[in-house]
Amino acid sequence: MSYHVIDLEQQTQPNIICPSCQHCVLDWAKTQYIQPCEHTAFIALDLGFEYVADDFEQTLAVSVDEIHHQELNVWQHIQGSSLASLTIYMMSLGVADYKRYVGFTL
Numbered sequence: 255m256s257y258h259v260i261d262l263e264q265q266t267q268p269n270i271i272c273p274s275c276q277h278c279v280l281d282w283a284k285t286q287y288i289q290p291c292e293h294t295a296f297i298a299l300d301l302g303f304e305y306v307a308d309d310f311e312q313t314l315a316v317s318v319d320e321i322h323h324q325e326l327n328v329w330q331h332i333q334g335s336s337l338a339s340l341t342i343y344m345m346s347l348g349v350a351d352y353k354r355y356v357g358f359t360l
């Protein structure tokens with residue numbers, strides 16, 4: 255997979271806008287802050303997926319259930335996706351070195 259990472263450095267709760275449709279995919283003003291659009295491939299933490307599109311899950315070597323069940327490394331499996339290209343926003347969770355990842359297919 256070829257992917258482009260946009261590192262939001264130390265930001266912990268940035269709103270994330272889809273680069274294709276400008277929909278606010280992570281909207282911290284909302285209680286239900288995860289609002290995936292059709293371009294959202296996944297929203298994940300190091301500890302597990304918060305959202306995964308069916309199309310994206312099919313490009314992973316291991317299913318999301320299996321990744322959660324076996325507590326496998328989420329970021330490593332995202333990088334192993336067979337998808338052609340992806341833009342990934344990366345931000346800090348503000349806890350240890352944990353990060354949140356938001357992936358978009360373009």
Ligand SMILES: [Zn+2]
Nearest residue numbers: 272275291293
């Ligand atoms: Zn979109």
